[in-house]
Amino acid sequence: MKNNKRSGFKLTPQRLAILKFLEGNKEHPSVDQIYKGMIKKFPTMSLATVYNTLDTLKKRGQVKELNVDPSKKRFDPNTEVHHHIICVGCQKILDVHNEFPLDPPKIETEEFEIIGSHIEFYGLCSKCKNKKET
Ligand code: ZN
Ligand code: MN
Numbered sequence: 001m002k003n004n005k006r007s008g009f010k011l012t013p014q015r016l017a018i019l020k021f022l023e024g025n026k027e028h029p030s031v032d033q034i035y036k037g038m039i040k041k042f043p044t045m046s047l048a049t050v051y052n053t054l055d056t057l058k059k060r061g062q063v064k065e066l067n068v069d070p071s072k073k074r075f076d077p078n079t080e081v082h083h084h085i086i087c088v089g090c091q092k093i094l095d096v097h098n099e100f101p102l103d104p105p106k107i108e109t110e111e112f113e114i115i116g117s118h119i120e121f122y123g124l125c126s127k128c129k130n131k132k133e134t
Contacts, residue, residue, distance in 0.1 A: 014038070015049075015053050017045075018057075019057070021034060022034070025077055028075065028076050029074065029075055030074055030075070031050055034054070034075065035050045038050060063076065066084065066093070068086050068093055069086060069093065071091065074093060083119040083120070083121070085120075085121035085122065086122050087122075087128055088122050088124060089127075089129075090125060090127065096119070096121060
């Protein structure tokens, strides 16, 4: 695999591994989860490398940082517009691909040019709901 010199982003084996871990990953992993997934194969990989790589990928628009989970940042390789639902019991996050037509009040639309929206649903997943009931 060649380094992508033109964009100034060197695809080191460690970075490639992080990219691969994220590719098609629907778990919305946290930094810690990504790190844990990495050190199995790269025992010398530092947490700083994971942070730096995520930061670069974020700036390049290859990964989205989510603030849906109030306890920690989560990362999404799917950068297309979509919404999320989070379980308040286990912090599992699922994608919501429906479109929700919104009609923001005029006073806001006069002051802001709206460039996007993101809806966060929260609830209990079936596992956590069963735990609560038994
Ligand atoms: Zn849950
Ligand atoms: Mn997502």
